[in-house]
Amino acid sequence: MAPFFMPKGKNGQPYDPFAIAGADHWYNVGAQRVRAIENDLANRAFRPGWLRSVGPGWTNWALESFLDEAALAAGVDPLAFRLRMLDATGRNAGSAPNAIGGAKRQAAVLKRAAEKAGWGKPLPKNTGLGLATSFGQERDMPTWVACAARVAVDPSSGAVKVEKLTLVADAGIIVHPDGALAQMEGAALWGMSLALFEGSAFENGEAKDTNLDTYTPLRMGDVPDVEVEFVASGEAPVGLGEPATTVVGPAIGNAIFRAVGARVRDLPIRPEAVKAAIKA
Secondary structure (H helix, E strand, C coil), X not given: CCHHHCCECCCCCECCHHHHCCCCCCCCCCCCCCCCCCCHHXXXXXXXCCCCCCCHHHHHHHHHHHHHHXXXXXXXXXXXXXXXXCCCCHHHCCCCCCCCCCHHHHHHHHHHHHHHHCCCCCCCCCEEEEEEEECCCCCCCCCEEEEEEEEEECCCCCCEEEEEEEEEEECCCCCCHHHHHHHHHHHHHHHHHHHXXXXXXXXXXXXXXXXXXXXXXXXXXHCCEEEEEECCCCCCCCXXXXXXXXXXXXXXXXXXXXXXXXXXXXXXCCHHHHHHHHHC
């Protein structure tokens, strides 16, 4: 939609930053390569539009879900696994003016969110606590954010109930505390809506859902407890419109796995998919 706003990648070719932002993460994982591949069919078939959180809404879903799977394969606690790689060395050390501290600040919000949510404490059967973290959207203007999602899963139906979202953010100096809180709450609930409720199919070239009786965003009755904390900081203020959206989906997906051992890899997370993953 905006070819004039497409920077060049390492290969000298322009790419769409809104499609791939977030993949250039702050974990130290060794050699790393990200490819942006234009989808000609999608460009011809659909009129594109912006999604709140833009690229990190899906790139961080993939990244943070995968990190939990990698932690399981390595036999390491998912929190410890992430913290080990958020060591703020090399290119992830951060820089002035907006990213001072680098990955150390992301590690700090992750540790705080886990602490507030009671990470490691016993939970009722079929209840899980999942973690996810991100830096919002742009590496040169990062908003460090983390979420701990507590969910209960009904194994017989696959239904997922989010009981609480605990979010911690480091956005530098908080200029307007009430406005900042509203942004975080709205972004988090939109992230939950995207993760569990929204999404439609196309049949014969038309959207299957044409009204809100079948297209069901998050309803008031499904809103969980939401707790938001801002890290006290004297660093440069950065954005809060997008970041909280990016961590809620993967935190819920990771919580589902910890509750019933079911790994779901698609959004939105439908009960049928959870049931299938339990059987698998």
